[in-house]
Amino acid sequence: MAKMSKLRLPKWRLWITTLLFCMASADVRYSVPEETKTKYFIGSLSKDLNLDSDRLRFHKARLDYRRYKRYCEVDLDSGNIFVSERIDREMLCGTTSPCLMHFEFILENPLELHNVVLEVQDINDNPPVFPKDSIKLEISEAAPTRSKLQIACARDLDVGMNSVQTYMLNRYVDIVLKSSLDRETKGENSLILSAVDGGNPPKSGTVVIEVFVIDVNDNAPVFSQPLYNTRLFENAALGTSVIKIVATDVDEEISVIGQMDHEKSSSYEMEVQAEDGGGQTGHCKVVIEIDDINDNAPVISVKSLKNQIPENIPPGSEIAVINVKDQDSGENSRVSCSISSSLPFQLQPYIKSYFIITTTRSLDREQIENDNVTITATDGGTPPLFSNLTLNIQVSDINDNSPTFELQTYSYSAYISENNKPSTSVCSVSAKDPDWRQNGTVLYSLVPSEVSGVPVSSFLSINGDTGVIHAVRSFDYEQFRNFTVKAVARDNGSPPLSSNVTVKVFITDENDNSPQILYPVPDGKSLMTEMVPKATLSGSLVSKVIAVDADSGQNAWLSYQIVKSTDPGLFSIGLHSGEIKTQRDISESDNMKQNLVILHVGL
Structure with missing residues (x-):
């Protein structure tokens, strides 16, 4: 029998449990049963x-959901938090x-951050399930009474009291042999095993166990040690040997x-079980610690x-406000x-993994x-990993600049000939405003x-859009020769800003006046004696003929001549x-x- 067991391949069964650790500190903590309907009230954040x-x-x-779906939302009118999507605890947390x-x-103006922890409570919505519908169990006829035989337990996705409660012990169910066996008397037995959870009402699952009595085999597998511990880097390549475990001179490698x-x-x-062909088993535990490597760059989120x-x-x-996280651990995290020191902004640590950017x-x-x-x-x-995120900050305009005339420190001088036509262009003023859109739109x-007691609007007008001044x-010219006005440039901001400039208008003379004789004094006719x-x-x-011309300059210069x-x-x-004057002596013979006909002409 011993020889036979050596020729048979050992059976290895591995059960792997992932251990996850988390640490939480919260401002508020709520709980909600899984599978609740939407709009289910969770609590009042306000x-x-x-x-x-x-x-x-x-x-x-x-709410910032981090990596989670939008399982819950906040009513901004009441401050209540409620369920917004179906929550399956088993799918979420296993x-x-x-x-x-x-x-x-998160709240802004001013910034506030509050941690909210939501515990999803289990309900009994999953029955226990065995790995197989039937289990084949071989027992040696020499097995002593009270021997314990292990089989894989049923698995219930629920946790706590809602998980399997009747026979769970180190993840195995022990079947106790009550009396000795005799393969010749009865070589086969059939059992039905039920697994019942602790829910209310309870749920159950069953499996059929086929027990086969085999010849004596007293060589049960024995591991060299009950507990194996090892460490492994997370980036270990496929096929990398993790650890070798030994049972009854048979080396196995994970x-x-x-x-x-x-x-x-x-x-x-891992719980490793070695089982020989006679149903004799041995088991050991393997714990593998996964060491972190720096394989995650920081993640920046706004x-x-x-x-x-x-x-x-x-x-x-x-x-x-930004949040920076690195999924690695220790120094790697x-x-x-x-940010660049040349910018008008600075980056300041806030709380935990948060930073704020200020001006x-x-x-x-x-x-x-x-x-x-x-x-x-x-x-x-080592080496360090990094990530970049660029924020585009637009600077919006305010009305902080007054319009500026091109000749702000001087004054405009305009010349226009007398006898001009109304609407004649006198000059143009121009101002610029560096502000944006309506803040930079200039009106004149x-x-x-x-002017001499008459409103300036009776003399000049200005185009509000172009700044062109018209008569x-x-x-x-003979009435007044110059006058001064002020032009205003006003933007369209709120409140508006303005500036003004002086415009000096000069009337230029035209030869539009005939000379007038002052002496000899005319007698009402053109004849003088x-x-x-x-x-x-x-x-x-x-x-001596004395005449004057109301014009000025050369227009007022006069010349005289005897035309007859x-x-x-x-x-x-x-x-x-x-x-x-006489050109010769006047004689008795002269009339x-x-x-004399004298012509006086303006030059």
Whole structure:
């Protein structure tokens, strides 16, 4: 019999349990049974966190679900948290108990972060299930009474009292031999085994056990030690040998057959059973610790962002909240964050894995309209891993610039000829405003004033959009020669900003006035009389014509000439002086009456 057992291949059965560890600290903790209906009330965040529910929308209250689905939501009108999607505890946590989900309740203005832990309670919604519908069990006829025979237990996905309660012991069911066996008397037995959980009402599962009595075999498998411990890096290649275990001179090797991830499972516990052909068994435990390697770069997530900020935002104002996590452990998970020091922002640690970005100095949209803020997160591994995230921050405009005239420090001088036509363009003023859109839109107007007691609007108008100044009326140089007005440039901001500039208007003269004779004084006609002595000698001053011209400059210069006379050779007139003199002596033979026609001309 012993020889026969050596020739038979040993049977190995491995049960693997993943051990997950978590640590939680929370501001509030709630519990909810799995499989509850949507809208199921969980608790009141506003009450438990002492928050004003009327201000939740203003503070942009929200839940950050991290890696979880949106299993629950917050009613921003009441502050109540409720179930929004079916929760299956077994799918969410497996056999891990308690089953905890971690959320963060975030409020802005000012920033508040509250940890919320939701425990999903198990209900008895799964019956015990055996690995197989039937189990073949071979027992030696020499097995002593009270011998214990192990078989794989039923598995219940539920936990606690809702899991299998009747026979669970180290994950095996012991079948106790009550009397000796005789293969010749009865070689086969059939049993029905039931597994019952502790739910209310309880659920059960059954399996048929076929017991076969075999010849004597007293060589039960024996392991060299009851507990094997080993360590393995999570990036171990497929096929890597993990550990060798020994039972009754037979070496067996456990090797890697799948991808391991320390972040999902930091250790594995195996129960190894060796069974010979006679039904004799031995078992040992294998614990494999999975060591972390730096295989995860930090993950940067934005929890709050003001991607558009006004340029007058005070230094120290919060514009973003980020969360940085590294799934590795130990030094591999220690994270440092930084942004460029040349930017008008700084990155500050907040709480736990949170950072806030604040302004460090005043902003000016007219210089920089937007900033790209690149956040670099680096872990403490060797070599370190890093990740980058770029935030685009738009700087919005405020009306902080007045329109500026091109000749702000001077004044505009405009010249227009008299007798102009109304609507004639006098000059154009121009102002610029570096602000954006309506804040930078410039409108022009004239400051209300008077010119010689007459409103300036009777003389000039300005195009509000272009700044072109037009004459409203025809000007007369002889009435006034210049005047001054002020033009205003006003933006369309709220409140509007403005500036003004002086415009000096000069009227230029035109030759639009005929000379007027002042002497000799006309008698109402164009005929004037002058008495001259008869014995007047040559070169004597006989008379002088004095005329004036209301124009100015060259337009007022006059010239004189005799265009007709009774005796053309008797008199002459000074071209510019208007003096009439004799060219020869007046004799008795000359006519007693001499007629002179004098022309005075403006140059």
